[in-house]
Amino acid sequence: MLKIQNLSKTYPNGTQALKNVSxxxxxxxxxxxxxxxxxxxxxLLRCINRxxxxxxxxxxxxxxxxxxxxxxxxxxxxxxxxxxxxQFNLVKRSSVMTNVLSGRLGYVxxxxxxxxxxxxxxxxxxxxxxxxxxxxxxxxxxxxxxSGGQQQRVGIARALMQDPKLILxxxxxxxxxxxxxxxxxxxxxxxxxxxxxxxxxxxxxxxVHRYATRVVALKxxxxxxxxxxxxxxxxxxxxxxxxxxxxxxxxxx
Amino acid sequence: MxxxxxxxxxxxxxxxxAAFAVxxxxxxxxxxxxxxxxxxxxxxxxxFLTPDVFTRDVETRTVSIVFPIPCGSAxxxxxxxxxxxxxxxxxxCAEPLEKFTLEGFDLQPNSEVVIRWRLPDGRTMTAxxxxxxxxxxxxxxxxxxxxxxxxxxxxxxxxxxxxxxxGGLKPSQALKDVTDNMFVTIFMALLSTTxxxxxxxxxxxxxxxxxxxxxxxxxxxxxxxxxxxNLMRSYDPLVMATVFGFWLSFGPxxxxxxxxxxxxASLGKLxxxxxxxxxxxxxxxxxxxxxxxxxxxxxxxxxxxxxxxISYIIYHWDINVRISTIIGFVGGGGIGYxxxxxxxxxxxxxxxxxxxxxxxxxxxxxxLSSEIRKRLT
Numbered sequence: 048m049l050k051i052q053n054l055s056k057t058y059p060n061g062t063q064a065l066k067n068v069s070x071x072x073x074x075x076x077x078x079x080x081x082x083x084x085x086x087x088x089x090x091l092l093r094c095i096n097r098x099x100x101x102x103x104x105x106x107x108x109x110x111x112x113x114x115x116x117x118x119x120x121x122x123x124x125x126x127x128x129x130x131x132x133x134q135f136n137l138v139k140r141s142s143v144m145t146n147v148l149s150g151r152l153g154y155v156x157x158x159x160x161x162x163x164x165x166x167x168x169x170x171x172x173x174x175x176x177x178x179x180x181x182x183x184x185x186x187x188x189x190x191x192x193x194s195g196g197q198q199q200r201v202g203i204a205r206a207l208m209q210d211p212k213l214i215l216x217x218x219x220x221x222x223x224x225x226x227x228x229x230x231x232x233x234x235x236x237x238x239x240x241x242x243x244x245x246x247x248x249x250x251x252x253x254x255v256h257r258y259a260t261r262v263v264a265l266k267x268x269x270x271x272x273x274x275x276x277x278x279x280x281x282x283x284x285x286x287x288x289x290x291x292x293x294x295x296x297x298x299x300x
Numbered sequence: 301m302x303x304x305x306x307x308x309x310x311x312x313x314x315x316x317x318a319a320f321a322v323x324x325x326x327x328x329x330x331x332x333x334x335x336x337x338x339x340x341x342x343x344x345x346x347x348f349l350t351p352d353v354f355t356r357d358v359e360t361r362t363v364s365i366v367f368p369i370p371c372g373s374a375x376x377x378x379x380x381x382x383x384x385x386x387x388x389x390x391x392x393c394a395e396p397l398e399k400f401t402l403e404g405f406d407l408q409p410n411s412e413v414v415i416r417w418r419l420p421d422g423r424t425m426t427a428x429x430x431x432x433x434x435x436x437x438x439x440x441x442x443x444x445x446x447x448x449x450x451x452x453x454x455x456x457x458x459x460x461x462x463x464x465x466x467g468g469l470k471p472s473q474a475l476k477d478v479t480d481n482m483f484v485t486i487f488m489a490l491l492s493t494t495x496x497x498x499x500x501x502x503x504x505x506x507x508x509x510x511x512x513x514x515x516x517x518x519x520x521x522x523x524x525x526x527x528x529x530n531l532m533r534s535y536d537p538l539v540m541a542t543v544f545g546f547w548l549s550f551g552p553x554x555x556x557x558x559x560x561x562x563x564x565a566s567l568g569k570l571x572x573x574x575x576x577x578x579x580x581x582x583x584x585x586x587x588x589x590x591x592x593x594x595x596x597x598x599x600x601x602x603x604x605x606x607x608x609x610i611s612y613i614i615y616h617w618d619i620n621v622r623i624s625t626i627i628g629f630v631g632g633g634g635i636g637y638x639x640x641x642x643x644x645x646x647x648x649x650x651x652x653x654x655x656x657x658x659x660x661x662x663x664x665x666x667x668l669s670s671e672i673r674k675r676l677t
Contacts, residue, residue, distance in 0.1 A: 096588055125590035136581035141603045149599045153590030161598055202585075209589055 048073055049095070049213065049244070054104035056090050056268075064090040065101070066268040072246060074212075077239045079255050079276070080248040082265035083288055088248040091265065092215045095246070096128045097121060108213075126153035129206025129243075131235075133218040135198040139191035143182070143201050146190050147173040150208030169208075176204035180234055196227040203234050214238060216247035220254070232258050252284055347648030351656050352474040356465040361385065361408060364418065364459040368393045369444050374455035385436070387460055394444035407436040408462040416461070417445055420454040432462060474650040477638060478657045485634035486661065488556045489620035496563035497613050503529075503564075504571030505597060510583075511575060529572070532565030541627040555632025559620055567616055574608035575601060607676040618662075618669040625658055 049072040056065040064087045072078050080088045093099040095106060097113060106113045113124055129150075137146045151169050152160060159165075177183040180200035185193055190201060199219060206214055216235060220228035228251070236258055239245045249255055255262060256276050264272035264279075264287045271287060272279070279287075334341075363385050368374040371393035380388055383406070390401040402415065409432055416426040430440045442458075449456035471479075505511050507525035512518045537558055544554035583600040591599065628636015635654055642651035 098584055098588055122590040122592065125588060127590075128588070130585065130588040132581065132585060134581050136585035138582045138600060138603045139579075140606070141599075145599070145603075149586055149591065149595075150589050152586065152592070152595045152599065157592055157595065160595060163598075205585070205589070215588075 050107040052105045055102050057102045064268050068270045070263055070273055074244055075242055077245045077258055077260045079259035079262050086265040087268040089217050092217050096125050126209055127212045129209045129211035129214040131202045131206055131216040131219045133221045135202045137190040137198055137201055142187050143190055144186045146201055147204045150205035176207040180204050195223050199231050213244045218248050348652035348655055351652035352472050352649040354469040355472045357467045359464045359466045361462050362459055363387055364457045366455050367458040368455035369449045370395045373450035374453055396444055396446050398444045399441055402442045403439045404460055405437055407432050408464040409434050409436040411462040411464040413438050414461040416459050418457045418459050419449055420451040474653045478653045481635040481638040482657050484552055485624045488552055488634055489617055489624050492556050492559035492563055493617040493620050496560050496567055500564045500568040500571055504568045507572040508575035529565050529568040537562045537623050541630050541632050545631050550631030552633030555627040559624055563616055570612045574605045578604040611673045611676055614669040614672050618665040621665050622662055
């Protein structure tokens with residue numbers, strides 16, 4: 048159970064990205080966060096693993112206060128939270144294998160891994176993770192030799208290496224060809240079915256309807272909706288995204 | 301146009317003209333002199349353009365006859381041979397300063413001939429030089445020694461050396477020295493670049509804002525190393541070399557140290573800028589996995605900056621070869637020092653060899669470094 052309580056974030060330049068946002072995420076949910084670009088979705092996801100320090104508010108995960116965790120404790124918490132990014136965030140010049148293995152850095156012996164030495168067990172695990180997303184044959188390619196969809200699958204494999212209880216997916220399909228969206232989200236859905244909680248930000252209404260077990264909507268940093276995906280009809284969608292969103296929505300549907 | 305602007309523009313124009321006038325005066329610019337002194341420059345240039353590069357081995361053969369001065373002071377040659385390499389003078393003895401003709405037969409063809417006197421005490425005095433024709437013959441008027449040269453009944457001898465170039469071209473001493481010194485310069489540059497890299501690479505991460513500039517301590521460390529690099533960069537390698545030269549006496553070592561210090565500063569700055577220009581995404585991703593900070597740098601930053609680092613290192617090696625040439629001039633050893641010595645000794649051909657070597661090596665390094673850098677992506 049993840050509890051987000053009165054979360055606010057104000058950036059040093061004065062931008063208020065989040066305003067007093069509260070909601071709970073039960074274990075095993077596939078929670079989708081929707082909202083316009085700049086509505087605070089990325090900030091919200093990054094506050095959960097404290098890639099961004101919230102200004103106010105608390106986040107509890109199984110009664111542990113993430114917001115109060117000292118650095119070492121925070122790293123132990125982060126180990127259990129996988130993250131998938133819009134831009135994949137792979138090291139382009141490193142091999143796929145190295146990128147996937149790096150997901151394990153929170154667990155392994157710090158000295159040998161600093162030298163780039165990995166246990167056979169970890170390599171095996173990485174190959175399994177790659178196999179799971181269907182690109183085991185690319186293990187020794189350079190990451191930037193892969194297509195966008197394949198790179199995102201490497202991103203998922205890297206998150207899998209963490210043996211996560213929670214996956215944060217920050218617009219995982221926004222940089223991909225729309226036809227690839229389902230293939231990526233199906234992997235996340237598969238993990239969700241195995242009991243991993245997923246918090247995912249998305250743009251397209253059809254994808255929200257298809258995958259979300261519950262939806263939180265943000266508008267200008269304020270939570271404007273929380274409920275099931277079915278409750279979001281076109282009228283509600285327009286309310287969240289504003290009048291100008293019509294064409295975008297029509298195109299995506 | 302308002303008057304104030306006209307006044308201002310006039311003033312600025314006047315100041316600019318004055319600045320140029322002063323510059324012209326202090327540099328003592330005298331362009332016509334370039335043409336007036338052309339012969340001097342041409343002589344120098346010709347010497348530089350004909351560097352001392354190759355020599356050939358010379359085989360020396362000597363034939364000699366007894367030749368008393370004056371006649372009667374000692375016995376003359378009893379009989380001159382009629383075949384084989386031989387000398388045939390028009391007279392068998394001569395009074396001081398008497399002129400006679402000396403002919404040589406069946407000597408080495410097309411060779412330089414040195415005709416000289418060998419005095420009874422063993423000393424030699426070169427009389428004249430000439431050349432044999434294709435048949436190994438020469439004919440040359442020779443003047444006898446101005447004083448009596450017979451001592452204790454031993455007559456002086458007339459000796460002829462034929463100098464024949466044999467074998468192929470081989471590197472001259474100057475070329476060997478230039479090569480040796482060039483290696484000193486190249487390896488001085490290599491070693492200083494390597495040492496500077498070892499020191500600058502780790503420090504550059506501390507001077508990169510995206511790595512260290514967090515919190516009070518981080519910001520302090522960042523400014524400390526950033527200003528350290530900037531401060532060291534502001535010293536010219538020549539000044540450094542002079543300082544180290546007085547400290548450690550002149551030679552390659554102080555030159556090497558000066559180069560290292562300057563390279564640390566320069567590479568440190570370049571490296572830290574490369575680190576600052578990375579894609580922050582992978583770093584964020586690694587932080588999210590719970591990786592320790594050092595590992596985030598090792599796996600997220602290092603792979604991204606390696607091509608830039610290598611490119612800068614090679615580029616700097618190239619620069620350092622050039623700088624160490626200049627450092628040599630102030631006593632830092634290597635090719636610069638050799639060139640300086642050659643010029644001071646008026647050995648223009650030898651200096652030409654050094655200049656050509658510098659041109660070739662700098663060009664080669666430049667070419668090599670750009671080729672290697674092209675292949676790094």
